[in-house]
Amino acid sequence: MNKVILLLLILPITLIGQNFKNQFQSKFNNEDYNAKEVKEILEKWEKSNKNDVEYFIAAFNFYFRESQQELLQLSKEEPTKNQDALVLTDSLGNKSGYLHSYVSKNDSLFAISQNIIDKAIALYPNRLDLRFGKIHTLGEFEKFDLFSNQILNTIDHSNKIKHKWLWSNDKTLDDPENFFIDAIQGYQNKLFQAESDENLKKVAKKMYDTFPNDLYVISSYGVTFLIENKNKEALELYLKAEKINPDDSIVLSNIGLIYERLSDKKNAVKYYQKIEKVGDEQSKEMARKKINDLK
Secondary structure (H helix, E strand, O other): OHHHHHHHHHHHHHHHHHHHHHHHHHHHOOOOOOHHHHHHHHHHHHHHOOOOHHHHHHHHHHHHHHOEEEEEEEEOOOOOOOOOOEEEEOOOOOEEEEEEEEEEEOHHHHHHHHHHHHHHHHHOOOEHHHHHHHHHHHHHOOOHHHHHHHHHHHHHHHHHOOOOOEOHHHOEOOOHHHHHHHHHHHHHHHHHHOOOHHHHHHHHHHHHHHOOOOHHHHHHHHHHHHHOOOHHHHHHHHHHHHHHOOOOHHHHHHHHHHHHHOOOHHHHHHHHHHHHHHOOHHHHHHHHHHHHHHO
16 A cells, blocks of 8 residues: 555656656747746756756756857958858948857856756766767867766776666667767767867777777777877787778778888788778779879
8 A cells, every 4th residue: 555655656746847848848949949938947847856867958958058159240351161151241342241150158057067967977877868968068168178088987887887878768778889889989080070189099098998899999099099100009900900800991991001101012002902802982993093103
């Protein structure tokens, strides 16, 4: 009898939480978005059930959104190629300026979003979606040291729980190791694009220590040695990767490149010839050009 009473007491709390979630999503995704209304929902939600993971996710998203405001700016300087702008002209038809939008970032509101997601991670440490949410936002704000440290912490925890991650609604991830590796590859690419080489090396090494026999992890770690022009160290890794998959054209291409750097034309040609046999048309064309240049 007591168990039945307990269930009845718990059920309304769950329904209330779901109701707040529906209200939040309706207002948050509305074209007539009103930050004050959304914040009021969050305040009531927190008072109702402050440990509801859905509350943390909603509040995190709200404050992260509020930390970035799109504003208009009038400038005499021409914007970058990838930036849309309205060209302003004077009475004679000469360019007089440019009107374009830019994103203003508020570090105080961003810090609130980070504190909220940190509380959620502390309460639900095996929820990978929470950790990836934090990593993503750190990357968006280009805080690459914190971005990398959070990735490293996540890899450490992955080892601790033997990669048995949960996702939204506490569902167990299917094939969590490959999912995890693919996601971290994306974060490593962001570090590569940002030329944050030291952080990239830390993450790549940690991943290699964790997944030493994964082709893509080995290849990514090899890239960090190529960046440093440590060709012999890179070659050792890529030859290991070749043993795992002898037909991977990217691995073969990197081996060919390393032999070029080492002035070993014979082996460079050998590996470009391998690409001619197993690569796609684009890879084969690149390999043929390399072979012709080396002869």
